[in-house]
Amino acid sequence: MQVQWFPGHMAKTLRQLREGLKLVEAVVELRDARAPLSTANPEVDKLTQQKERLVVFTKADLADPQVTEDWAEYFSAQGIPFYTVDPRAKASVKALAEFLASRGKRAVKRYMIVGVPNVGKSTLINAIGRRSSAKTGDRPGVTRGLQWVRVNEHLELLDTPGLLWRKFTPEAALHLSLIGSIDEQRFDVEEAALHLLRIVEGKRPGSLKERYGVDYPASNEFPILYDYLGELARKRGYLRSGGAGDTEKMAQTLLREFQRGKLGRISLESPRD
Numbered sequence: 679m680q681v682q683w684f685p686g687h688m689a690k691t692l693r694q695l696r697e698g699l700k701l702v703e704a705v706v707e708l709r710d711a712r713a714p715l716s717t718a719n720p721e722v723d724k725l726t727q728q729k730e731r732l733v734v735f736t737k738a739d740l741a742d743p744q745v746t747e748d749w750a751e752y753f754s755a756q757g758i759p760f761y762t763v764d765p766r767a768k769a770s771v772k773a774l775a776e777f778l779a780s781r782g783k784r785a786v787k788r789y790m791i792v793g794v795p796n797v798g799k800s801t802l803i804n805a806i807g808r809r810s811s812a813k814t815g816d817r818p819g820v821t822r823g824l825q826w827v828r829v830n831e832h833l834e835l836l837d838t839p840g841l842l843w844r845k846f847t848p849e850a851a852l853h854l855s856l857i858g859s860i861d862e863q864r865f866d867v868e869e870a871a872l873h874l875l876r877i878v879e880g881k882r883p884g885s886l887k888e889r890y891g892v893d894y895p896a897s898n899e900f901p902i903l904y905d906y907l908g909e910l911a912r913k914r915g916y917l918r919s920g921g922a923g924d925t926e927k928m929a930q931t932l933l934r935e936f937q938r939g940k941l942g943r944i945s946l947e948s949p950r951d
């Protein structure tokens with residue numbers, strides 16, 4: 679997977695994070711429960727060496743619960759403070775809010791919330807603050823600048839724009855694309871979809887057939903999977919002139935449905951791998 683890159687834009691974000699860092703005692707790093715390694719940002723590691731850091735998993739409702747439990751064990755074994763939150767489950771939000779408010783000695787606790795684009799920073803801040811202070815959206819790059827949200831007299835959270843870094847491993851590029859952290863214009867959506875077909879069939883055999891009504895092919899080779907993508911498109915009524923399946927449109931649909939959990943709860947990365 680190749681990803682087109684815009685360092686200028688991210689350089690600005692990195693500068694904003696540096697500024698924000700001066701204002702807080704600790705950093706809350708959000709990671710997507712489906713891809714905790716690919717959403718761990720090496721720039722954030724560098725930036726926050728002098729600060730305390732807490733890791734919070736988002737989107738666990740879309741991940742395989744067993745794998746998320748394995749990750750929880752993995753992190754606690756390393757002594758890294760670790761939480762999983764579901765912004766719609768009040769108890770999990772409250773537990774995190776209380777933990778944040780209770781840490782340290784200062785009267786007002788200030789935290790910077792960081793993470794890759796679309797991981798759920800603004801959504802979590804709104805859930806903790808119990809109001810829609812921060813703008814959220816179903817695509818990367820919604821938050822553009824730093825924004826403070828005052829939860830109560832003891833707790834203030836700093837929302838930040840999603841940060842990516844310069845060089846991804848091919849696996850990170852794929853996983854970040856699949857979970858919606860990279861703009862679709864910057865990678866080959868069809869190629870990502872072919873990888874996704876393989877992954878979904880490997881982790882949840884039969885689920886593609888169940889959802890789209892077409893048998894998965896006997897081979898995992900890309901040319902065969904490309905034909906399969908075309909068949910799924912035809913079945914959906916996504917046709918190009920001449921009657922061939924519109925593979926690009928189907929690829930976009932496949933990614934969107936994966937991102938919304940329509941293909942089942944699937945973790946892309948597990949500590950067992």
Ligand SMILES: Nc1nc2c(ncn2[C@@H]2O[C@H](COP(=O)(O)OP(=O)(O)OP(=O)(O)O)[C@@H](O)[C@H]2O)c(=O)[nH]1
Pocket residue numbers: 736737738739740763764765793794795796797798799800801802813814815816817818819820821822838839840841
């Ligand atoms: N299913 C599910 N969706 C979530 C969760 N958290 C956030 N979302 C959705 O993910 C999308 C992105 O959320 P945002 O809060 O805007 O993400 P962000 O990290 O602030 O994104 P940027 O500002 O673009 O960096 C929105 O459509 C949210 O509704 C979660 O735990 N589960």
Ligand SMILES: [Mg+2]
Pocket residue numbers: 799800801813814820821837838839840
């Ligand atoms: Mg945001």
